[in-house]
Amino acid sequence: MSEVLVETKNLVKEFKIRRRFGGGDRFIRAVDNVSITLREGENLALVGESGSGKSTLGRLTLGLLRPTSGNVFYMGKDIWKMTKEEFREFRRNAQIIHQDPYSSFNPVKTIFYSLSTPLLHHKIARNKREAYHMVADLLRRVGLEPPSDFMNRYPSRMSGGQLQRIAIARAISLRPKYIVADEAVSMLDASLRLGIIDLLLDLQKEYGLSYLFITHDLGITRYFIHKGGGKVAVMYLGSLVELGEGEEVIRNPYHPYTRILVEASPIPDPKMARSRGIPKLRSLDIPSLTNVPPGCKFSSRCPYADTICEKKVPEYRKVDDRLVACHYAEQFKTGEL
Amino acid sequence: MESLQETEQSNSQEEDEIILSIRNLTIDFKVPRGLLRAVDKLNLDVYKGECLGIVGESGSGKSVLAHAILRLKDPNEIIRDGKILFEGRNVFEFSDKELREYRWKDVSIVFQGALTSLNPVLRVISHMVDTAEAHGIRDKKSVIKKATELLEMVRLDSDVVLRRYQHELSGGMKQRVVSALALLLDPKLVILDEPTSALDMLTQKFFVKILAEIKRKKNITMMFITHDIATVAEIADRVAVMYAGKVIEVGPVEEIFYNPLHPYTKALLNSIPSVVGDVSQFKPIPGIPPDPVNPPPGCRFHPRCPFATDTCSKVEPNLEKIGYKRWISCHRWREINHV
Numbered sequence: 001m002s003e004v005l006v007e008t009k010n011l012v013k014e015f016k017i018r019r020r021f022g023g024g025d026r027f028i029r030a031v032d033n034v035s036i037t038l039r040e041g042e043n044l045a046l047v048g049e050s051g052s053g054k055s056t057l058g059r060l061t062l063g064l065l066r067p068t069s070g071n072v073f074y075m076g077k078d079i080w081k082m083t084k085e086e087f088r089e090f091r092r093n094a095q096i097i098h099q100d101p102y103s104s105f106n107p108v109k110t111i112f113y114s115l116s117t118p119l120l121h122h123k124i125a126r127n128k129r130e131a132y133h134m135v136a137d138l139l140r141r142v143g144l145e146p147p148s149d150f151m152n153r154y155p156s157r158m159s160g161g162q163l164q165r166i167a168i169a170r171a172i173s174l175r176p177k178y179i180v181a182d183e184a185v186s187m188l189d190a191s192l193r194l195g196i197i198d199l200l201l202d203l204q205k206e207y208g209l210s211y212l213f214i215t216h217d218l219g220i221t222r223y224f225i226h227k228g229g230g231k232v233a234v235m236y237l238g239s240l241v242e243l244g245e246g247e248e249v250i251r252n253p254y255h256p257y258t259r260i261l262v263e264a265s266p267i268p269d270p271k272m273a274r275s276r277g278i279p280k281l282r283s284l285d286i287p288s289l290t291n292v293p294p295g296c297k298f299s300s301r302c303p304y305a306d307t308i309c310e311k312k313v314p315e316y317r318k319v320d321d322r323l324v325a326c327h328y329a330e331q332f333k334t335g336e337l
Numbered sequence: 338m339e340s341l342q343e344t345e346q347s348n349s350q351e352e353d354e355i356i357l358s359i360r361n362l363t364i365d366f367k368v369p370r371g372l373l374r375a376v377d378k379l380n381l382d383v384y385k386g387e388c389l390g391i392v393g394e395s396g397s398g399k400s401v402l403a404h405a406i407l408r409l410k411d412p413n414e415i416i417r418d419g420k421i422l423f424e425g426r427n428v429f430e431f432s433d434k435e436l437r438e439y440r441w442k443d444v445s446i447v448f449q450g451a452l453t454s455l456n457p458v459l460r461v462i463s464h465m466v467d468t469a470e471a472h473g474i475r476d477k478k479s480v481i482k483k484a485t486e487l488l489e490m491v492r493l494d495s496d497v498v499l500r501r502y503q504h505e506l507s508g509g510m511k512q513r514v515v516s517a518l519a520l521l522l523d524p525k526l527v528i529l530d531e532p533t534s535a536l537d538m539l540t541q542k543f544f545v546k547i548l549a550e551i552k553r554k555k556n557i558t559m560m561f562i563t564h565d566i567a568t569v570a571e572i573a574d575r576v577a578v579m580y581a582g583k584v585i586e587v588g589p590v591e592e593i594f595y596n597p598l599h600p601y602t603k604a605l606l607n608s609i610p611s612v613v614g615d616v617s618q619f620k621p622i623p624g625i626p627p628d629p630v631n632p633p634p635g636c637r638f639h640p641r642c643p644f645a646t647d648t649c650s651k652v653e654p655n656l657e658k659i660g661y662k663r664w665i666s667c668h669r670w671r672e673i674n675h676v
Contacts (some may be wrong), residue, residue: 049537049538049539050537159625159626159628160395161625161626162625189394189395189564189626190394190564190565190566190605190608190609191394191604191605191608191621191622191626192621192622192625192626193608193621194608194610194619194620194621195621195622195623196621197621198621216537216538218612219567219609219610219611219612220610222610222611222612222616223610223616223619226616226617247616250612251612260539261538261539262612264538264539264541264542265538265611265612266541266542266565266567266568266570266571266611267567267570267571267611267612267613268566268567268570268594268606268609268611269570269594269611269613269614270570270571270590270591270594270595271591272613273567273570273571274549274571277546278542278543278546279539279542279543281539284509284539284540284543285507285509285510285540286537286539
């Protein structure tokens with residue numbers, strides 16, 4: 001088995017919320033005691049609704065946010081205990097692709113500028129001329145040909161799909177080992193999404209990358225994991241509720257939350273879509289992070305919750321090869337519930 | 338090849354009443370680079386009582402179309418040609434007074450940004466009362482009664498919600514309040530422009546189910562505009578697929594999903610992985626969407642189409658009527674589908 005590349009241990013991130021009209025400060029827990037492992041060359045798809053903490057977790061693993069408690073390890077080293085030099089090296093190795101490519105490029109700089117700056121900064125290219133050739137190679141690699149057509153363009157003059165390819169080119173330009181793709185295809189047109197995922201997976205094969213693939217779309221998750229392999233982690237209100245290997249997590253979920261997400265996913269089939277009822281939820285809206293229910297966090301919405309769920313925080317149970325944070329995980333597996 | 342206009346007369350046995358009819362609609366936008374053709378010689382009929390799903394990717398012109406139906410004009414917008422007939426009357430020829438009555442009483446809209454559609458300093462109840470008053474309904478009591486009814490219909494607790502401000506409502510609740518508001522004057526047609534895009538997965542599903550229920554109960558006509566073809570499967574009776582400002586295929590929902598005829602519709606359906614079905618059959622559509630300032634000649638889809646021939650790159654296909662409420666715009670649809 002390959003080496004562990006990125007690992008989090010009991011990771012917690014709290015944000016302070018200022019009360020507008022007096023009173024003390026309050027804290028919300030965006031990431032609550034999350035431990036994940038990502039091996040070299042492997043994938044982890046992180047799924048959840050908005051506000052589940054998936055982006056915060058992604059940013060924590062990149063060292064863009066400092067955890068409130070717990071650790072992030074990169075190749076066995078706690079990133080917050082690294083020397084300056086080590087940290088710099090880590091940041092070169094860990095890159096991100098954002099959701100909205102238009103807001104992740106400087107609008108008044110050309111594509112060449114945006115792509116050559118990191119190469120020059122990290123001294124991968126010695127001069128502009130060398131950088132030019134490297135940028136051209138990168139553009140070709142992400143399918144933008146001829147590269148000279150794109151070099152001097154501004155981000156506003158490119159389509160979302162093209163710009164997202166450039167964001168990918170920028171992410172791989174420093175030959176990183178780890179990339180967080182944070183809803184990297186969500187803003188794109190449906191017809192382009194799979195093309196971008198295919199590109200990410202091709203690059204993975206070529207460079208041996210590891211992806212933390214963050215998305216809210218279970219169909220997209222399935223495609224990504226089916227083609228690229230890896231684990232699926234489901235988050236709810238900052239906690240990991242289910243973690244397992246491959247597509248099976250989506251095809252056969254053991255946690256009621258995962259199950260409801262799957263049931264609520266749109267299906268492009270009129271008969272099947274119409275035969276499904278309204279998701280059975282006790283409450284439709286996701287609770288605010290300032291008001292997380294005691295016991296199991298999902299208990300306020302879970303159709304199966306009982307008094308135990310409302311009182312006791314569920315521990316992770318190992319069901320088959322899966323980790324499930326539900327008191328009744330076994331019953332879900334056998335189909336009793 | 339028959340054109341749309343000709344076939345219309347020969348098929349007058351189609352009894353369903355047309356409520357909205359768009360003919361040859363062409364809309365340009367002035368942009369720094371030149372003229373952007375947002376809607377291009379578009380033809381479309383909406384039948385009374387149906388939910389017509391309009392599917393298209395960004396830039397396909399679906400929102401511009403929705404705005405044009407209500408004659409909401411952007412300063413940079415130029416209507417080049419065509420007409421929009423609502424119950425036989427051309428919307429572009431309405432007087433100001435007629436237009437005021439037409440909007441909201443005949444046709445209402447739920448905007449894409451429904452989450453920011455509400456006035457932050459007004460309670461929900463004021464939105465309801467003000468809307469009715471603007472259309473000459475001064476009987477406050479009956480308005481509130483009606484609003485209560487509608488809010489219950491979208492599964493909101495009217496006692497609570499009517500007194501709330503928008504910031505006291507969640508995204509899903511706001512979306513439902515705005516929808517109730519759109520139904521307040523019993524419009525004949527409701528346009529929903531990307532109503533689910535800003536909502537979370539679970540809320541989305543719930544909202545679509547509620548809309549389907551309302552449609553069944555009130556028998557209103559709906560236009561459901563979205564980029565998400567899967568949502569349409571759940572609610573639409575008929576689907577129109579748009580590409581580069583044109584309608585390229587229209588048909589009953591089951592026809593579109595189980596028997597798509599246009600290469601773009603086929604490819605689009607194959608490019609959306611879902612939680613069911615064989616995941617290995619999903620494929621991206623090669624190429625990029627056309628530049629609306631500089632669209633390709635001939636069929637707009639030909640650069641991405643695996644079946645394109647010389648003709649496709651030169652001659653623009655017409656929207657051809659090929660069956661009951663079914664149209665297609667492709668030179669080669671017969672060969673491709675072995676008809």
